[in-house]
Amino acid sequence: MNRPNPPIVLDPTGADHHAEHRLLRAHGAAVLVDVLGVPAWSVTDPLLLRKLLTGPDVSKDARRHWPAYDASVAAWPLALWVAVNNMFTAYGADHARLRRLVAPAFSARRVAALRPVVESLVTGLLDDLAAEPPGEIVDLRERLAHPLPIALIGHMMGVPTSRREGFRSLVDGVFDTTLTSDQATANAVRLYGLLDDLIAARRAEPGDDMTSLLIATRDEDGSTLTEAELRDTLLLVISAGYETTVNVIDQAVTSLLTHPDQLAHLRAGRSDWHDVVEETLRHEPAVKHLPLRYALTDIPLPDGRTIARGDAILASYAAANRHPDWHGPTADTFDITRPTKDHLAFGHGIHFCLGAPLARLEVATTLEQLFTRFPRLTLAVDPRDLRPLPSLISNGHQALPVLLRAR
Numbered sequence: 001m002n003r004p005n006p007p008i009v010l011d012p013t014g015a016d017h018h019a020e021h022r023l024l025r026a027h028g029a030a031v032l033v034d035v036l037g038v039p040a041w042s043v044t045d046p047l048l049l050r051k052l053l054t055g056p057d058v059s060k061d062a063r064r065h066w067p068a069y070d071a072s073v074a075a076w077p078l079a080l081w082v083a084v085n086n087m088f089t090a091y092g093a094d095h096a097r098l099r100r101l102v103a104p105a106f107s108a109r110r111v112a113a114l115r116p117v118v119e120s121l122v123t124g125l126l127d128d129l130a131a132e133p134p135g136e137i138v139d140l141r142e143r144l145a146h147p148l149p150i151a152l153i154g155h156m157m158g159v160p161t162s163r164r165e166g167f168r169s170l171v172d173g174v175f176d177t178t179l180t181s182d183q184a185t186a187n188a189v190r191l192y193g194l195l196d197d198l199i200a201a202r203r204a205e206p207g208d209d210m211t212s213l214l215i216a217t218r219d220e221d222g223s224t225l226t227e228a229e230l231r232d233t234l235l236l237v238i239s240a241g242y243e244t245t246v247n248v249i250d251q252a253v254t255s256l257l258t259h260p261d262q263l264a265h266l267r268a269g270r271s272d273w274h275d276v277v278e279e280t281l282r283h284e285p286a287v288k289h290l291p292l293r294y295a296l297t298d299i300p301l302p303d304g305r306t307i308a309r310g311d312a313i314l315a316s317y318a319a320a321n322r323h324p325d326w327h328g329p330t331a332d333t334f335d336i337t338r339p340t341k342d343h344l345a346f347g348h349g350i351h352f353c354l355g356a357p358l359a360r361l362e363v364a365t366t367l368e369q370l371f372t373r374f375p376r377l378t379l380a381v382d383p384r385d386l387r388p389l390p391s392l393i394s395n396g397h398q399a400l401p402v403l404l405r406a407r
């Protein structure tokens with residue numbers, strides 16, 4: 001076998017992801033890595049990655065297409081990522097069936113209709129912040145970046161307000177790659193407990209929300225959606241809705257506050273908030289590596305090596321987004337005026353993020369209102385003291401302390 005020796009062990013703490021991604025890119029289009037003990041090909045070349053994500057040679061269905069599935073998931077902390085039964089891990093017709101059930105709620109038209117809801121949620125959160133005494137340090141992740149997506153997805157999914165906070169630490173746990181296998185299993189058990197409570201509550205008292213809609217679909221015709229698929233679809237949408245948008249808000253605010261020249265472009269009207277959203281998604285994407293995909297056939301690499309049939313593949317979106325072949329010698333620079341801000345932050349192909357229009361709306365609305373209302377916003381700590389989330393998947397900070405106004 002053409003395995004490089006030894007595989008690069010990915011750091012589960014995510015302490016210096018940029019250095020790690022540079023190392024991965026230095027090994028060519030794809031390199032064998034160790035993902036918490038599981039071998040996989042990290043693909044960092046954007047051309048190859050897009051080809052694999054749109055071609056017929058790769059699947060996300062571990063049960064059908066990953067020979068190492070049984071041996072790997074037993075004690076793997078990321079087992080949930082590959083074992084769920086929803087569109088995220090489905091292949092072919094199953095994927096189309098499961099995605100179709102949820103997709104209409106996230107269409108560009110339905111999301112545009114949510115704009116007033118998003119605007120008023122952001123205004124409410126900023127009103128609360130404005131009530132803080134001048135000079136008070138506030139954690140923007142805690143007070144703004146988290147509550148907005150939680151409120152919005154909670155509203156769409158019919159999660160009662162009293163239960164929304166309960167999901168939060170459990171969803172954080174799904175993205176925390178420093179948990180042991182036992183801790184991750186315990187986290188998943190508690191998460192499924194909350195999902196079952198939610199299903200029971202909406203079954204007893206249906207509402208005008210997506211959970212009720214999916215339950216009705218399931219109860220009318222079990223062949224459209226199994227009970228396991230119902231639970232795991234809720235798990236997917238709630239987790240995706242809770243975790244990722246938070247990180248983009250966090251990273252966009254951090255990047256603007258540490259790059260005053262970029263903020264000046266906005267204030268001078270040379271760029272707009274959408275430029276900030278897209279450049280943040282390119283430069284510091286919310287998802288660094290996405291586990292996992294599987295080769296359905298031998299896939300030759302440009303340098304003569306081969307991803308063998310059945311091998312696992314890791315879509316290394318963050319490393320691809322800064323590839324010099326794509327964005328030139330300034331790929332590492334945060335530049336909202338960059339003419340082409342293309343990125344893979346939402347994936348590519350049939351699994352392209354369903355929540356992209358919603359996430360874009362949430363982040364742009366938040367940034368515009370935040371910087372308009374608090375034009376003197378500053379970081380309250382040295383940027384080097386911002387600690388990354390303990391994750392090789394999620395790309396955000398543990399906290400984002402800011403001063404809303406000068407002291």
Ligand code: HEM
Nearest residue numbers: 087088240241244245248286345346347351353354355359
């Ligand atoms: C800025 C925030 C977000 C980012 C960066 C993001 C990123 C991603 C990525 C990278 C994927 C592709 C996974 C793959 O490679 O297969 C994905 C899929 C998905 N995302 Fe998002 N996401 C975000 C927000 C959301 C939101 C708000 C929702 C919905 C509430 C959502 C729902 C989904 C779903 C359902 C999928 C699975 C699609 C499929 O497998 O067909 N995402 N997301």
